[in-house]
Amino acid sequence: xxxVDTLDRVVDWLGPRDDFVIASHADPDGDSLGSSIALAMAxxxxxxxxxxxxxxxxxxxxxxxxxxxxxxxxxxxxxxTRASILVECSEFAxxxxxxxxxxxxxxxxxxxxxGMYAEVNWIDPSAAAxxxxxxxxxxALGAEVTSAMASLLYVTVLTDTGSFHHSNTDARxxxxxxxxLGFGANASVIAEQVYGDYPAARIHLMGDALSSLKRVAAGRxxxxxxxxxxxxxxxxRDTEAFVNHAQGIDGVKISLLFKEVDPGVFxxxxxxxGSVDVAEVASHxxxxxxxxxxxxQIEGAFESVRDRLVDxxxxxxxxxxx
Numbered sequence: 001x002x003x004v005d006t007l008d009r010v011v012d013w014l015g016p017r018d019d020f021v022i023a024s025h026a027d028p029d030g031d032s033l034g035s036s037i038a039l040a041m042a043x044x045x046x047x048x049x050x051x052x053x054x055x056x057x058x059x060x061x062x063x064x065x066x067x068x069x070x071x072x073x074x075x076x077x078x079x080x081t082r083a084s085i086l087v088e089c090s091e092f093a094x095x096x097x098x099x100x101x102x103x104x105x106x107x108x109x110x111x112x113x114x115g116m117y118a119e120v121n122w123i124d125p126s127a128a129a130x131x132x133x134x135x136x137x138x139x140a141l142g143a144e145v146t147s148a149m150a151s152l153l154y155v156t157v158l159t160d161t162g163s164f165h166h167s168n169t170d171a172r173x174x175x176x177x178x179x180x181l182g183f184g185a186n187a188s189v190i191a192e193q194v195y196g197d198y199p200a201a202r203i204h205l206m207g208d209a210l211s212s213l214k215r216v217a218a219g220r221x222x223x224x225x226x227x228x229x230x231x232x233x234x235x236x237r238d239t240e241a242f243v244n245h246a247q248g249i250d251g252v253k254i255s256l257l258f259k260e261v262d263p264g265v266f267x268x269x270x271x272x273x274g275s276v277d278v279a280e281v282a283s284h285x286x287x288x289x290x291x292x293x294x295x296x297q298i299e300g301a302f303e304s305v306r307d308r309l310v311d312x313x314x315x316x317x318x319x320x321x322x
Contacts, residue, residue, distance in 0.1 A: 002116040004122070005120045005121050005122050006122070007136060008140075009120055010108070010120060010122045010137060010140075011137075011140050014141070017048070017082070017083045017104070018047070018048050018049060020043065020048065020049070020051070020083050020084065020085050021051055021053055021078075021079060021081055021083070021085070021097075021100065021103065022039055022040055022050050022051065022052045022085045022086075023052075023053050023054070023055075023084065023085075023086055023087070023089065024036050024086065024087045024089050025088060025089045025090070025094045025095060025096075025295075026055050026094060026095065026297070027237075027267060028054050028059065028062075029059075029240060030062065030156060031131055031157075031160040032087060032088045033054075033058075033059075033062050033065060033068075033071075034153060034159075035108075035130040035131045035134045035153075035156050036052045037065060037066070037067040037068065037152050038134050038138070038153050039085065039108075039138075041146065042134070042138035042143035043143075045138075045141075045143040046141050046142060050085070051070075051072055051078060051081075052067075052070065052072065053073070053074050053077065054071060054073055054074075054097070055075055056073060057073050058071055058073065059238055059240070060199065060238060061193070061198075061240070062155075062194075064193050065152060065155065066148035066149075066151055067148065075098060076097065076098045077099035077103070081103065082103060083103055083104045083105070083106070084103040084105045085108065086100065086107050086109075086118065087108050087109070087130055087134075088108070088109050088110070088111070088130040089109065090109070090113060090114050090115055090283075090286075090287065090289075091286065091288075092117060093286065094286070094297075104119055105117070105118035105120075106119070106120045106122070107120065107121045107123070108122050108123075108133055108134070108137075109130060110123070110126075110128070110133060111288050111289055111290060112279055112290070112291070113279045113280065113282065113287075114288060115288075127172075128168040128170065128172065128173035129156040129159075129160035129161070129173070129176075130156060130160075131152070131153040131157055131160075132156070132157065132173070134153065134156075135153055135176070145180075145183045146184070147183060147184030147185070149183070150180040150181075150183035151184070153180050153185070154177060154180040154181065154185035154187070154190055155190060157177050158190065158191070158194065159194065161173055163191075163195070166292065166293070167274070168290065199236065201236040202234075202236050205226070205231070205238070205239065206239075206242055208230045208234070209224045209239070210245060212225045213246060215249070215252065216310060216314075217310075217314045217317060219249075219251045220252065220253045220317060221253070221254045221256070221314060221317070222247070223246070223255065223257070223258065224242065224243070224246055224256070225257075225260075225302065226258070228260040228263050231259075231261075237261070239257065242257050242269075243255050243256065243269040246271075247272075247273070253276065253317065254270065254271070254272050254273075254275075254276055254278065254313050255270070255271045256270050256271075256310070256313075257269040258302065258305065258306060260302065264299055264300065264301070266297065266298050266299070266302065267295065267296075267297045268285075268296055268298065268309060269295050270282060270293070270295065270309075271292065272291065272293075274291070274292055275317065276313060276320065277291040278290075278291065278292065278294040278313075279293075281294065281309070281312060281313060281316070282294035282296040283296075284296075284312070285298050285309075
């Protein structure tokens with residue numbers, strides 16, 4: 001097992017390299033996108049080139065992000081370069097971008113479940129968001145946190161703490177958010193952009209998810225299912241935070257959202273009240289995340305995939321209960 005590398009090792013690795021592809025996990029969120037774009041801005045300040053790439057189109061709610069127009073949507077690395085930087089990504093396969101594993105690589109993540117797959121692996125589970133690590137790296141490189149970068153980095157901590165609701169909302173996270181406001185981020189404007197102005201299609205899709213809600217294991221496990229046809233019918237794939245509605249039900253300890261992103265291919269979002277480490281569950285299926293919030297991807301028939309995960313979680317709950 002590789003050991004975790006230090007920030008100094010990251011700076012040393014970046015030093016002789018001048019051109020990078022920056023990628024993150026599939027279905028990018030506020031932390032992965034904000035961190036990736038802010039990192040590209042920091043690298044540009046110190047004379048290095050980079051291209052941020054995601055494996056699908058830019059999520060609508062994040063198209064306003066500073067620098068978002070420069071993000072490339074591609075299923076394969078779009079540039080001829082020797083080095084990749086993966087941000088908040090547990091393994092190459094989770095990026096949804098082919099070819100990254102053929103390059104020299106740096107892995108930056110704050111999740112406890114990480115495959116340590118790169119040449120250099122900087123992992124800090126104490127950070128509430130990967131964006132907090134990017135700010136440390138920018139400082140170490142001698143880059144200035146601009147107003148645009150501050151907005152991006154504020155988004156990372158806002159979204160990965162669930163608007164400062166999750167258990168990772170600690171004094172360090174709050175101090176970081178305050179610091180980004182001092183650098184020019186506007187909290188009310190960002191909150192409105194991220195959490196307001198939803199298209200009707202997203203609300204209809206949420207209705208589809210909620211209408212599929214079922215509870216099992218004496219009400220302790222709740223799950224929802226969105227088939228591929230729902231995404232085609234509604235014209236959107238924005239499901240961010242849908243799973244939290246099931247988690248908010250009284251008595252629910254674990255909630256799951258099964259999303260059929262392609263026929264027979266399911267991305268599963270998992271949430272926990274802390275009684276089960278869902279990052280551990282997700283890691284069994286090639287995914288990762290936090291003990292209370294994680295995700296993975298599984299192929300197969302829905303009933304088989306559902307029963308596989310629900311039975312696994314139920315077994316863990318039974319062990320916890322004694």
